[in-house]
Amino acid sequence: MPHGPLTLLLEFDDQVRRDQTQTALFLHRRDRRYALDCLANQQRPGIAGWLDHVQTRVPATSRPDHDSRLKPWRRLTLLLTPVGALLGMLTMLGLLFYDGNQQINVTVIIGFVALQLLLAVLTTGQALVGWRPWGKLLSSVPRGDDSKRSQIHPMLAQLQPQLAACTAHQMALAFAVAGWLTLIAMVVAQDLAFGWSTTLRTSADAYTGIVQGLAAPWANWLPSAVPSLTLVELTQFFRLSDAVGDNPARYGDWWPFVAMLWLTYAIVPRLLLLVFARLHLRFQARRLLRSHPGRQSLLHRFATPTLDTGSDLTDSGSAPAAPQQQELHALPAGDALVCWAGAGSEVTDIRTRLQQNAKVLVLQAGGTASLNEDQQTITQLAEHDRPAIILCRAWEPPTGELADFIRDTRQQGPANRVIALLPVGGETPLSPASDIQSAQWLRFVERQQDANLWVCALPAAPSAEARHG
Amino acid sequence: MVEAPSFAVVGHPNRGKSSVVATLSQNDGIAIAMEPGTTRESHAYPLTVDGNTLYTLIDTPGFQRPRKLLAWLEAHSASASDRPETVQAFYNQHRDDPQFHDECELLKPILEQNAGIIYVVDGSVPYSAANEAEMTILQWTGRPSLALINAIGSDDYSDRWENALGQYFRIVRRFNAVTAPFEQHLGLLRGFGQLEARWEQPLTAATDHLEHQRQQRQTDSADLITRALSDMLQLQVTGSIGPTESRSAAKQTLQQRWIDSQRKRERQLRQGVESIYQHHRIQRQEAELHWAGDDDLFGDHSRALWGVSRTHLATAGFGAGAISGVGVDALTLGHSLGAGALLGGIVGAAGSYYYANRLGKWSMGPLRQGHRSVRFGPAADLQFGYIVLGRALNHWYQISHRNHAGRDPVNLATTGEHWISQLGKDDQRQLQSLIQRLCKGTTDGRRHDQWIQTINHTMHAFSQWQQNEATGTSPAQSV
Incomplete structure (x- = not known):
């Protein structure tokens, strides 16, 4: 006797119900794989064989209708x-x-x-x-127990x-x-x-x-x-x-x-x-x-090739952690201001806007500047002892070039001088960086392991009186 | 067999490389706002068909020291003809140098796998000549390349970028990884295939498969929606009322079980649809079905948005779709009650209980030893079927049109017009017939395929309606 059609039907229905908890992608991969294996063995993929495959059991040459749900009958x-x-x-x-x-x-x-x-x-x-x-007799009268109803396949x-x-x-x-x-x-x-x-x-x-x-x-x-x-x-x-x-x-x-x-x-x-x-x-x-x-x-899953777009690969585990230090430093008074990669280029009189003294030296580095120009800036900075401020665009992530610039500045200048990074969230008008933007700068500073490298907050805009008087 | 092409997605840090890869690989697990210095390795995202790779996208770290790299290249190149060899020499010499780790990681697929170059820039920030070092390095590799302007922010400097990129790249395309519709994904992939003649065939095959997958996903979603609709309309809960128990309290408890089960089933449907479209990390902004909330399955808001008029309920089954333009509209009751929600949660809850009470059928069993069995369900009101369907279609539409680079929570935005007028008369009749049959429980699975087809038609109609809404075309004008 071949597979009992009734058993086959019930088992298939059970498997389909179980499969409803699986993802469509998994089902497609599993069933297509089975179909391809059958074709490789010059067999035709069928439901009975598929059930044997997914339920990982020995193929049954004879399986009469012995399903327990047929017992009442x-x-x-x-x-x-x-x-x-x-x-x-x-x-x-x-x-x-x-x-x-x-x-x-x-x-x-x-x-x-x-x-x-x-x-x-x-x-x-x-x-x-x-x-x-x-x-009607079987379905119209409530029995007071949901489980009994569910037994009727x-x-x-x-x-x-x-x-x-x-x-x-x-x-x-x-x-x-x-x-x-x-x-x-x-x-x-x-x-x-x-x-x-x-x-x-x-x-x-x-x-x-x-x-x-x-x-x-x-x-x-x-x-x-x-x-x-x-x-x-x-x-x-x-x-x-x-x-x-x-x-x-x-x-x-x-x-x-x-x-x-x-x-x-x-x-x-x-x-x-x-x-x-x-x-x-x-x-x-x-x-x-x-x-x-x-x-x-x-x-359809048997016949359709599985398409995998690499969607199950994930790198979200490498998402950045929150920085250990959350607070920004107050901007120190410096005598050199480096505009990194063109930051502040659209701000007129950057000194006033940053409440720095008029004698502060404004330099350029990074971005379109050449490496030689960077070196010249480092040389100029080495001549000053007071804190150096590096103005950066907060939305531009800090790169290795900035890290190199800071390292060279430290090596060629006073060892304990404060180097203050000042990431700004906008330039017209000058506005502070958001918390998310600041976080990446704080993490950058942590990675440099330099106690005198700070991330500073943008000072409040000076009042009109202060500007003029 | 043609070797599967690889494409290295390169650029300055945080210019949307990962978002492009996330959208094209349909992967919402890619960390997008990645920070330089934290991700140091490339990640490959192959597109495979039955295990055979058709192409591979490689997400790379951004350039960290492009000026230094270019300076090295310029210092070691004798003429234009040796530029690719010079880049290879740089890679050979610095592959173990931590200073140029990111650059070498970026160059690795280009030099070792002969990958095509996809250079991504952010069109929402102004063009800066600072990028020219990067573009020059890529030009020196001599590999086929394409520039992609991905607008991340609200500003748009794409024109300026397009002019500048045109100096370095043969093909320049605009592609917003968050908002680009699916057709643009395919167009972009076909564009990749144009970089080299032998890449065209695998990329065309890949886009064909992706198109087919898109259609199949819609059918799979229609299947899930049909099953959920069937389960929800036929749901019955049974309990018993004891001799000392208050009948109204027992019925209310039973009804609450029915309502909770309906909500649970709807959540299950949504998770299923999100899984089909491979959105595994969706934060649903829709209120989690609080009792008197505006977005509750049983709330006034849902009834107003997704219910149909009584005229439609009475006539759609008899082929009176001709009056759909007039008869089909949202229940006006809902909008007025929307304002009435100001009355507070108590009124809303009472109204919802009243509404839910009308939704299902009550059946009382015989009295046995002082206990009377009682059953609530299946759904008695066809309106409930339209509400469940409308909400399911809305969720499906939002998910199916959401790119995997999207990180904002899903907001199941709703509008005041009704979608059903986009549906043809025959489909309206079939839909009504489907809901009627499901409410009566006269289902044996034989019509399942036909119903999936009907739901598929409603999905098309819903999509059309959404697009009309987006372009400001009134549905009434198109009926």
Whole structure:
């Protein structure tokens, strides 16, 4: 037996539900990898193999429908089959009840068999159209417990008509077989007198036509089970008539017909319809699997190349940490101001704006200046002892060139002189750096490991009086 | 097989190199505001298809000492013809020199992997001749190069930059890594392919794959939205009322469970959509669904923005989409109640409870040993389906149009007009049918693909509506 389609459906549905917690990227990689491996092995990627792959289990060559969620249906079937057999036996005993007064009416048996056939067809029809008359009963009444509801698997819920048909046909088959066996046992053990009777004015000829028509399926190979006109004429009885025919033994001649009637119209159709119901259940399970939303996605993942843009690589672990020192120094009074990389070039009278004395020396370095010009600036700075202020654009990150400039200035000038970095957030007007901008300058200073290298705050703008007086 | 091209993204520190790489590699894990001296290594971001690399972007440290490097090159070059060899000589000599570590790290992919050069400048700061040393060094390498003007700030000096860069680079392009739409990403990548003839094929293949991935992501999102809509409209919670318990209190508790579950499911949907688009670090600014908050799933604001008119509810299912231009508008109730929110949280909470109470169906079970089982849900009001859908579409749109260089929190901006008028009549009917079926619980998965298609159409309509909103076109004019 190949993979049970029902088990396959349930397992696939479970896996799709589990996959909903995974990222789309992972699912695509996993499933595409499986498909490529299959193609490399000249195999066609399929759902059963895929389930084996993702659940990392040994491939199953035979896996019948043994899912635990099918247990209730199996239990119900196991329970109803003996019940059906018992009912079949009791029913046949009832049909063959004979108290010696009147014959067993073959017409009643024919009617009962017709009812069986009708029920069998109705059960199959209900399964085919998916009608679930009891469905409302299962869902309309709150049970007071959510967990119980969740046990009804949505896929199984859709297969309930077919599962119910299988159970019903199996119970009915047990009913019919038990009834037939009871009939044979009664024929052997008792002297049964069959006859036929009807309120309708029917002639023996017409009745013979009906029963011979019913016996047509076995007429050629079992003629002894086909009632003759003579038998029909001899065995007609009426309630108010107590006359018994000349030949009582003829009343027993109906039993081969009754046995074959029951076998042909009660047992065989049930057996065929049970087989059909099981095939239909498998077909429906396969259909549900084919139309399962997860299947289309899976096949698409099989067929579509995985595209990885490098999005899972991250360098955010190397994001800068907060500087240890958060406070900016007050700007010291210096006698040299270096405008680094063009900073302050758009500010007129930079000395006044920085509240430095008029004699402060303003120099240029970095940016478009050449390395020689940088060196000249360093040489000029070496001639001064007081703090040197380096004006920088706060939004331009401090680079290695600035670090080199500071190092050379320190080496070629007074060792303990304060070098004050003054990052400004804007030049027109001159404005202080933001906290984020200041942080990178503070970290820069930390890396230089120079106690006399400060990051300073921009002093407040001088008042008009101070500027003029 | 053609060797996959590499592109070294180089430039001055903090000029948006990482943001360009983050957007093109769809990686929001790249530290963008990186500071020189902290990141000293290059990072490669390959684009692979089934494990085969089509191209690699290499994020490099910025230039630290370009003037010194250029001075060395000029001092060691005899003529223009030996410039590439001179750069190689510099690299060979200084690769272990900590002073030029960043420069060597930057030159490494260019010299060792023959990478193309993508020189990134910030178009929002004025052009400075200080960059000329960097550009000259790159020119000396003799490698194919492209300049990219990435405007990080609000000012725009791109014209000046374009003129200056044109002196050094054959191709100069503008690209805002934070705001550029997806089509521009593809255009830029195709531009990379034009740097060298043999690179065109892999870059074209890569853009084709990226386009396909974009479409698939939309379909995947439609699938997630359909599932969430189904779950939310069919959600039922069950409890029991004891003999001494207040019926109204028990019902309120049950209803609260239902509401909490709905919010949780909506959050789950959003995380799923963010995962599809590989946004893993989104800080959602949208208020976390506080009870009486404006952005609550059950709040007046949501109803006002995403609900549809009663006329539409009554007629869309019967093919009366013809009146959509008139009938479809936001519930005006919401706007007036928006002002009414000033009344305070109590009124809002009461209104929301009242609203939620109407949303679901109550079912009472039989009395057993003094306990009566009671169930709340599924949703009874179609309006709820439109609200859930509107909010989901809005979130999807914001996420799908967000570049990975974006670091600002997502603000699920909302406007006063209604999007559904962008949807065709047939799609309006199908959408209404979908919501009706989901509310009734008559689903068996057979129509799932059809529903995904319907949701896909609504996504297109929503996108169109958003674009019209952005360009100031009234949706009513386009109906």
